[in-house]
Amino acid sequence: MSTQSFSTAPSCSSAAYFRDWGKKLSDALTAVGFTKTADTGQIDWTSVAAPSTTDQMMGYEIRAFSDATQSSNPVIVKIEYGSGISSASNCAIHITLGRATDGAGNFVGTTTAVMVMRNSTNSTSASDCYVSGASDRVNFAMFSNTSYIFMFTLERTKNANGSNNSNGVNAVWVYSGANYQQYFPKKGQGFPVSPASAGICCLCPYTGTASYGGNIGLFPILPYIGYADNPDLGACVYFTADISAATDISLTILGSSHTYKTMGNAIGTVNSNSSSKSLALRYE
Numbered sequence: 001m002s003t004q005s006f007s008t009a010p011s012c013s014s015a016a017y018f019r020d021w022g023k024k025l026s027d028a029l030t031a032v033g034f035t036k037t038a039d040t041g042q043i044d045w046t047s048v049a050a051p052s053t054t055d056q057m058m059g060y061e062i063r064a065f066s067d068a069t070q071s072s073n074p075v076i077v078k079i080e081y082g083s084g085i086s087s088a089s090n091c092a093i094h095i096t097l098g099r100a101t102d103g104a105g106n107f108v109g110t111t112t113a114v115m116v117m118r119n120s121t122n123s124t125s126a127s128d129c130y131v132s133g134a135s136d137r138v139n140f141a142m143f144s145n146t147s148y149i150f151m152f153t154l155e156r157t158k159n160a161n162g163s164n165n166s167n168g169v170n171a172v173w174v175y176s177g178a179n180y181q182q183y184f185p186k187k188g189q190g191f192p193v194s195p196a197s198a199g200i201c202c203l204c205p206y207t208g209t210a211s212y213g214g215n216i217g218l219f220p221i222l223p224y225i226g227y228a229d230n231p232d233l234g235a236c237v238y239f240t241a242d243i244s245a246a247t248d249i250s251l252t253i254l255g256s257s258h259t260y261k262t263m264g265n266a267i268g269t270v271n272s273n274s275s276s277k278s279l280a281l282r283y284e
Helices: 015-031
Strands: 002-008 057-064 076-083 091-098 115-118 127-134 137-142 150-158 164-175 178-185 235-239 248-253 256-262 277-282
Touching: 002 015, 015 057, 015 076, 015 127, 015 137, 091 150, 091 164, 115 150, 115 164, 127 277, 137 277, 150 277, 235 248, 235 256
Parallel strands: none
Antiparallel strands: 002 127, 057 076, 076 091, 091 115, 127 137, 137 150, 150 164, 164 178, 235 277, 248 256, 256 277
């Protein structure tokens, strides 16, 4: 397990800004063990131009898990870098999951829909970014504790003891207050790839002081059929008012202690009367 942190600005207003945030994320992903494949045509951070229009992807990387389950349950990830909406200066990341490529960046077989993280504004002020990973997971937060945040986690599903099972992978992504979850089953599991769900159903083990109507919320929050049977450790929900952003917290989940980095970005409430909640990123 490994972690990386750096600062960069959420801007594509010049090639320098675009290359800075893209290359720093790319280098950090490699450093935590989320390695590139040998696919041809991958983005060259020394020469790529900045986007010239909105929603324009300027290049991609193909990365893959490298754990013992990869041969029987392969996870291939295509990450595209480019611009968001409203202006070519805004940032975006597109992520697609699949099981194999043709060696030139094109998926072969079943994939998820594209997971889109994009901004409708930008800034040339740098903000903190965090990346963690291992051979069976990747977790990152770009531009944390700002309205520009891109947060993404991808992990193999877990048994009750916290060890990997062979069911598939869970992905969670956040941007501009929107949050989604996607379950990608292993090949041959017997049902099709489901659409992404708006709203995140992940563990909320932190005991906070927030309450509503005299009642304290009960957790974990697991509202979607399928996800409760396929937990992961990529992120946990906490009440934003209870803990400062960029704080490391240790939580015992699925029988073991894990470290999480608080993001500080509210992603809604447990219900209409409760305090705002945020996600903490697995950071170990």
